[in-house]
Amino acid sequence: MATNNKVRVRFAPSPTGGLHLGGVRTVLFNYLFAKQHKGDFILRIEDTDQSRFVPGAEQYIVDCLTWCGLIPDESPSLGGDYAPYRQSERKPLYRQYAEQLVESGHAYYAFDTPEELDAMRAKFKSEHNASPQYDHQVRMQMRNSLSLPSHEIKRLLDEGIPHVIRIKMPVDEVVGLKDMIRGGVNFNTSQVDDKVLLKGDGMPTYHLAVVVDDYLMKITHAFRGEEWLPSAAVHVLLWKYLGWEDAMPQWAHLPLILKPDGNGKLSKRDGDRLGFPVFAMDWLDPKTNELTKGFKELGFLPSAFINLLAMLGWNDGTTRELFTLDELIHNFSIERVHKGGAKFDFEKAKWFNHEWIKNSTAKALFPEVKKLFEQENVAINNDAQLERVIELTKERCTLLTDFITQGKFFFVAPEEINGEPIKAKWNSDKANFFEEFSRLLKATDTIDAISAETIFKNLATEKNIKPGELQLPLRIMLVGDKYGPPVFDIAATLGKDETCIRILSALAQLP
């Protein structure tokens, strides 16, 4: 193990679609660990399967990381000492290592066609073997450089017959690894199949590429999802067979994020079904033109998104739940990451965002909120006014998009008012009250919440009406409905002129 080297970690997604929140969490844990150790975080694109390649997916991943503030130190676009960072561009590199393994007897050529593979699986499939593997039990019955006579192998190779290179798993050996989260994990090699290392098209599979690139890029710690644990035996063996055992990274297999109901890992489908996002940002599938909603566009703050992801499977041992990225960097510890998967809870996710909005200053929230208003075609020509509105409304906004409903009426008078809640108790005395109230307001210089309330209450006393019975009507006149911040704050923010206009206009609509 390369103990003296600088910490280097990588996130290695394949550009096949939207970035799942589990992926972002993997990035986050990698990033936190790297930054805590003053190390490097590398983005490597694993595009070895051209059949699954989706145009735009790589840029989308970069955009998501940027939004989250998890910026790589090396990446395809940034470059770095170990470029290229796209595996498709590294294609010529891999073959030699595969060949090296063939020469050392740890791998072999296999010429089986997809049909032959299917036939093998069909032949051996039984209730005792639900999913037959290409392994030490069957490989001598297949067409490969272990089973075929040497002149036949030479002929096939000379004729350029398509073939793959498979690892030759040893029989009945124990391969172990130390996982930073789980401790020791052992596998019996007889149980593991002869995984394809180099594909027919000359591209490496994940198994070969991850080992070769982690070695070449001097990766010291490899964190990935738990779904990789079963194939870790292959990777450990590869490190050994390639003669790089001393440079093997330390492993940590992260628990999965599970669907909130039922069982299984969280998928995009679950989000669609249950009505919450699973991707970090909006993802437009270029093939189907289908748009999948993201946390960003739904109104999440990146800081909240990062925070809630960090708490999914990790905590610092105290009751603290709110952390900034910097605080996470200081407090994070891979050893405290849970072993068990966590069901995703969208309600809790929203709570995090609500907390972050409440704790943010109006100034900090301003740019995003202004953008939102502009998208809604609500012109903001008074920035200071918007900032006041944000300050006034932020505690009742769970999502950034809530600022629209909570704040729009400050800039655009309600088109019609909902008189329903006050209809029953409405009468001419109250109408008179509001007429007079607007007259009094007009006569004052300026109003603030206190003075407006004083005028309002004094007049109510004078007219012998309970102020409480007048507050809801006033709210509805100003807002159009029964929501929003304290009503005199609204009046003060609107200013006396606009307040009077709205009162009079509402009066005209009430019976």
Add this chain to the structure above:
RNA sequence: GGCCCGUUGGUCAAGGGGUUAAGACGCCUCUCUUUCACGGAGGAAUCACGAGUUCGAUUCUCGUACGGGCUACCA
């Protein structure tokens, strides 16, 4: 089916031989406020099961059950 990983309230979880088994989300009640929130005070709700070790197991060991992952020329 096989292999691997896991299991504390509905959810996220702290704890790790002796505790009234924290805290948070959500839910409910009350309070504040005659909007909705925020804030405050309460409440219901948990150690999967069975053995073993022990004076004593939620905690350690082993089984069982349950859940999950993997089992592709996908990652």
